[in-house]
Amino acid sequence: MSSGRKKISEIIYERASKHYQKGRPSRFEIKEAIETILELLEEAFLREERVTIAGFGVFEVYEVCPRKVYDFAKKEIKTLPSRRKIRFKPSPKILKLLNP
Numbered sequence: 001m002s003s004g005r006k007k008i009s010e011i012i013y014e015r016a017s018k019h020y021q022k023g024r025p026s027r028f029e030i031k032e033a034i035e036t037i038l039e040l041l042e043e044a045f046l047r048e049e050r051v052t053i054a055g056f057g058v059f060e061v062y063e064v065c066p067r068k069v070y071d072f073a074k075k076e077i078k079t080l081p082s083r084r085k086i087r088f089k090p091s092p093k094i095l096k097l098l099n100p
Contacts, residue, residue, distance in 0.1 A: 009034055045086060057090040 009030050016024050025033075041059070044051045051059040066082045090098075 005031075005034060048084070055091055055093050057088055057094060060087045060089070061085070062087055 009027065012030050012034070013025075013027050016030065041051060045059070045061055048061045050061075053059075061084055063082055063084050066079055068077050068079050070076075071078050
């Protein structure tokens with residue numbers, strides 16, 4: 001688990017502790033929930049599905065066409081193959097928070 005995931009899981013654990021006096025989730029359960037969410041996102045990306053998270057935004061896989069580039073070291077034109085990328089479009093709610 002990277003430090004980013006650790007920090008997120010710790011923040012979620014602290015917030016869950018405030019809301020649940022009894023039966024609150026353990027750190028391990030929170031870590032497993034985060035890992036499960038990320039695995040589901042990865043699987044959706046591999047299937048090239050559009051992932052919409054209400055109030056947050058949309059993740060979308062798209063393909064970049066092959067293109068020609070100039071290699072300055074060898075002084076020749078090369079063709080880069082096509083590849084897939086992930087695009088994120090934030091929801092209007094997030095955009096409003098960023099640009100009040």
